[in-house]
Amino acid sequence: MLRDEVLSLLKSGEELSGETMSQTLGVSRAAVWKAIETLRGEGYAISSAPRRGYRLEGSPDLLSAGELAAAVAGRRVGKELVCLETVDSTNNEVKRRAVDAVPDGLVVLAGEQTGGRGRRGRSFVSPAGKGLYLSALLRPDCPLEQVSALTAWTAVAVCDAVEELCGTRPGIKWPNDVILDGRKLCGILTELELEAETAALRYVVVGLGLNVSQTAADFGPEVAPVAVSLAQALGRAPRRAEAAGAVIAALDRMAADFPRRWAEWLERYRADCLTLGRPVRLLRAGGEEEAEAEAVDETFALVVRCPAGRRETVSSGEVSVRGLLGYV
The missing domain is CATH 3.30.930.10 (Bira Bifunctional Protein; Domain 2)
Known part of the structure; x- marks a missing residue:
């Protein structure tokens, strides 16, 4: 799309003449001017000066x-x-x-x-x-x-x-x-x-x-x-x-x-990982259980210590974890 190609050239920060851009992109100067006007209509601040060319001065918050x-x-x-x-x-x-x-x-x-x-x-x-x-x-x-x-x-x-x-x-x-x-x-x-x-x-x-x-x-x-x-x-x-x-x-x-x-x-x-060393609530299909998050193992699973000292390794597919003291 010519609009994107012209914008990409202007993103260099240099002043570029319409002729230079037309030769670079293999299009007419009129087509370059039309793309410049499209960009200006979208909120791009593009200055222009005789014998110097166009310069990008400011950009809107757009993705392209x-x-x-x-x-x-x-x-x-x-x-x-x-x-x-x-x-x-x-x-x-x-x-x-x-x-x-x-x-x-x-x-x-x-x-x-x-x-x-x-x-x-x-x-x-x-x-x-x-x-x-x-x-x-x-x-x-x-x-x-x-x-x-x-x-x-x-x-x-x-x-x-x-x-x-x-x-x-x-x-x-x-x-x-x-x-x-x-x-x-x-x-x-x-x-x-x-x-x-x-x-x-x-x-x-x-x-x-x-x-x-x-x-x-x-x-x-x-x-x-x-x-x-x-x-x-x-x-x-x-x-x-x-x-x-x-x-x-x-x-x-x-x-x-x-x-x-x-x-x-x-x-x-x-x-x-902010979860480690914190009390957590384990949410499973069968109910909830409180535990202490102790470590992340070699597979990125969470190791927790449950009541009565029982240690368990849980994966993200098996359980959801919620903090007891806020979201974390």
């Missing part, structure tokens, strides 16, 4: 291929990028596209989700223009039993991205909620597809919703007490395109490391 061209250049994750205004779920959209031959590293972004999902079928509040809703398709080369750890690895990657963006490192509520100021900043949902005949792994979809500029009103009365956005916690928020670039870069590093640098990422997860 042109905004992210530099961030995804040369990366495995994001080498194919789809930006949508609205979608039911970015995970669903990746799975729909995976019916055809799509490359490893496909990323789908949306400005709004109408049916955002979390673990165990819970809904994820995804208001338009407020958060980063992103899913990536990965094809890791590993035994099937290791794939479930991608959820935990993704949580560490999101912590990396937020620290890079904002200078503040969040923590992780086991197994995969990213926490800032004691409330949920980001939710992660990992889904996989297997071959029907062989049960071989076809692909994994890693989806996340990062709260960027939401207010308490955006979350609603039920979610607001346990959710937080970067704007609420820090008094400021990055543009969503900046957040997307940082997250994609972090996911790209994660994909390159998985699973060969297992021990390193396990130690990083343990360092970020």
Whole structure:
């Protein structure tokens, strides 16, 4: 799309003449001018001066291929990028596209989700223009039993991205909620597809919703007490395109490391995990039980000490964990 190509050129920060851009892109100067006017209509501040050219002076909070061209250049994750205004779920959209031959590293972004999902079928509040809703398709080369750890690895990657963006490192509520100021900043949902005949792994979809500029009103009365956005916690928020670039870069590093640098990422997860050393409530189909969270084992499962000293290892597929002293 010419609009994205022109924006990508302007993102260099240099003054570029219409002639230079037309020659670079192989289109007419009139087509370049039309793309410039489209961008201005979307809220981009683009100055122009005779014999000097156009310069990008300011950008609105929009997501597009042109905004992210530099961030995804040369990366495995994001080498194919789809930006949508609205979608039911970015995970669903990746799975729909995976019916055809799509490359490893496909990323789908949306400005709004109408049916955002979390673990165990819970809904994820995804208001338009407020958060980063992103899913990536990965094809890791590993035994099937290791794939479930991608959820935990993704949580560490999101912590990396937020620290890079904002200078503040969040923590992780086991197994995969990213926490800032004691409330949920980001939710992660990992889904996989297997071959029907062989049960071989076809692909994994890693989806996340990062709260960027939401207010308490955006979350609603039920979610607001346990959710937080970067704007609420820090008094400021990055543009969503900046957040997307940082997250994609972090996911790209994660994909390159998985699973060969297992021990390193396990130690990083343990360092970020806020659940350890705290009393928790284990929620299972058969009821609830209080316990103390003691450790994260080699498979990223949680080791807890139950009443009467009994120790138990629980996986995210078996149990939900809630804090006794607040959300964490």
